[in-house]
Amino acid sequence: MHKMTIAELDRGLRQGAFTSVELTRHFLARIDRYNPRLNAYITIDADRALEAAERADSQRRSGEVGPLAGIPIAHKDIFCTYGLKTSCGSRMLDSFVAPYSATVVERLAQAGVVMLGKTNMDEFAMGSSNETSWYGPVKNPWDEMRVPGGSSGGSAAAVAAYLCAAATGTDTGGSIRQPAALCGLTGLKPTYGRVSRWGMIAFASSLDQAGPMSRTAEDAALLLQAMAGFDPRDSTSSQEAVPDYRAELSRDLAGLRIGLPKEYFGAGLDAGVAASVEAAIAEYRRLGAEIREISLPNSPLSVPTYYVVAPAECSSNLARFDGVRYGHRCQEPRDLLDLYQRSRAEGFGAEVKRRIMIGTYVLSAGYYDAYYLKAQRLRHLISDDFRRAFEQVDVILGPTSPTTAFPLGDKADDPVAMYLNDIYTIATNLAGLPGLSLPVAQAGGLPVGLQLIGDYFQEGRLLNVAHKLQEVTDWHRASPPGFE
């Protein structure tokens, strides 16, 4: 039953083919068996998972329940979970037990999900390979010598290896979409403000968004339905009404205008990835969509712009980790300065320190205009590119990542080479637009992700466009060998 989608599991639970307790035990057994190899989970919470499963089963016996009731999922360890360790992949928070739960966690709990545990991630969500975690790298179930992508690499590996039915992720520059692509999943980064950021440990507050990682677009729709919506506790939460995402899934694609940005198909794109994307474009033509070439002329600037804006916000957000109120504190500090400096030196890993230092520099007196303000002006141009594109097309399509999963260690010592992985995903974060990655034909035995980008609050459209492809293809049904 571990290979079933949420929609299929829900049918099984409704028909009484199995209970949530049985399902939860089954996933916990798989975690015991496979997690030591993959390192996808940081924390496993079997006791409370089984309690939640019993609650879901008993609610089901006594009345009508929603489509997520009793479904075992995992949360990225960036979401605060009351009474449970929330590490954010960092030594800084290794002993941090959250005193409250994130809105995303609460909403999904209210919908009846069973939380199996918390998944591994790049430290403070800074990375594209899950190699910066204090808890060690996560292995890609498709090839354990390769990375699962990042920063939501633990969530991606856990779903791909059937160690949960679905998982949550967060995406600041591609951290849901890129690992979804590299592990063969459907992953959605919603419009900025669609899902509450309350209780989600902040990296870059003007870019961060939470979203679902699942086997299918239909499952992503079910999860987003529970996650999305206004939250008064998040000052940037949108009050835009939440549509019925599942109802939008089956809309016909005849006449849909799909734009291919020529900048996303140029040098640097792996030939195998390009061929897989072309095969998906051919399917969309058969489904009646109209394919047009478009241009996002400023998109080559999105990587440099992001690697100024995101570190700037990170240096400000991570200033809170001072060794005073919570988190790691160094032994026997000489004075307050020593307390701050050593606690932070010991608590943060290399990539986090690099980004804090870059952010500190670009915000410092004398350099602010040349770097930070310049990046914000470019952000405007990048955003305007999309605005013009959506006057001509309904959805933008391209690859999610320039390559398939790369070998562990390949780029770990070269931050700039690592940053270039995000070349197709970053612009949507800078603009605040929704983006979705879905698996298409494999290249060299490894998953390939197709990215769809929509206009603001068009998550329903993206899920619809992804679902229609999944109705006529079985690329999303592929299983990593050894985890069936």
Add this chain to the structure above:
Amino acid sequence: MTLDRSDVEKIAHLARIQISEAEKDKYVHDLNGILALAEDMNAVDTQGISPMAHPLRMVQRLRPDQATEPDRRELFQGIAPAVDNGLYLVPKVIE
């Protein structure tokens, strides 16, 4: 603009991160690599373009000035490295 060891020391101090002598050269190399990437921004003239701080052009919501959160000091101090009598402890600041 290229950073040298003394720039890295200044930045590390501003960021309140202790770095060892041995780490300094590595930071000089890494930070200069990232800043070289950032220099690519200069390919485009942005004169007259307004800076975009936020993806949605929304105004900040206001709420009535009323206390809504309960006192959870004990819970929050339960995860602090060092507290005494409801106070967070740090090394002596004033002699």
